[in-house]
Amino acid sequence: MKKGFVFDLDGVITDTAKFHYLAWKDLADEIGIEIDLKFNEQLKGISRMDSLERILAYGNKSDAFTTEQKEALAEKKNTHYVELLQDLTPDDLLPGVQEFLNDAKAQNVPCAIASASKNAPFILEKLGVQDAFDAIVDPATLTKGKPDPEIFVRAAEAINITPAEAVGFEDAQAGLDGIKAAGMYAVGVYSGEELHGADLIVHHLTDISVAELLQK
Template identity: 55%
Template sequence: MIKGLIFDLDGVITDTAEYHYLAWKSLAEKLDIEIDREFNEQLKGISRMESLDLILKHSNKEKDYTEEEKVELATQKNDEYKEYIKQITPKDLLPGIDQLLKDAKAKGLGMALASASKNGPEIMKRLEIEDLFDGIVDPASLHAGKPDPEIFVKGAEILGLDTSECVGLEDAEAGVEAINAANMFSVGVGSEAAMHKADYIVKDTNELTLEKILEEAGK
């Protein structure tokens, strides 16, 4: 029986991917590296430092910087990103998510956030949904990023539930893999090709309803 929902943030609850892209693109330009939206798809669902490493490798510059310099570069990107997210309001909830969260709360389901973003609490505050959630997994506490299941296992622990009692919702392939590895029912938001490993796939968040998710998870 499903007792909890564990959500990724970007692409599931809201879409800050554009802000991430603009901030990474700005940093890359300062380093004489060119990235486009297609390349940016590789950065979804992974940590800030992993994203930076991919950008540097993209231009064979991964050995040009010390670890301290990389941390400074990642901080520069995050500072610019934080300026962008000041624009976020409840209107930036993706279609269908407001109703899904309210329905889950009304049914007494636990809810936790499992996002690699360290800005998760700030974004949820701006979306005015933090009171609906029972907790947020702290990305700084993780030993491994997605597709490792750790973040979803910790999400279940926050809710006091076994992973088999939870549903995980993701829009990134690495995230779906993490949910599956955690022994949870996985919901993938996106194309059939990208989400083919998910137990239940929807193209857009407006197709997400609590009734349908629980029905599919109960099969």
């Protein structure tokens, strides 16, 4: 029997990937690096600084900036990204999410967010679902990013269950690898990227019910 749910945010609860891409592309253009949507797949599910490092490596500019300059670049990208998020509304929830969260709350199933995004609280507020979650792991408190299982273990602890008692939801391979490494049952949410190692793959949360998952 499972006792709680742990969700990634982007690609599972809502799709802000397009905003991430626009913000990273503008920044990359500014420093003379050209990225496209194919390259952007590498940035899904990983932290802001890890994303920047991959962009710099792709443009052969890993050593072109100091640590302070890199932090400033990452902050500039985030400022632009947050500006793009201002128009988010509950209509931007992915199909089935609101109903699934409502059902989980009705059955007293605790839910946590395990996202690399430091903007998770803001995004959940814009989507109108912040009250559906009992805990949000602060990525700034982590020592390692996905695919390390740390964030998922912390999420389970935050809702007072063991990882083995949790179902994790992810749309990115790095996240799925982290869920499995934590010892959770893994639901892969297909968003165009081929996923490996998931216990179950769905296109939307309309494809599965709370009751079914609790029996896993």
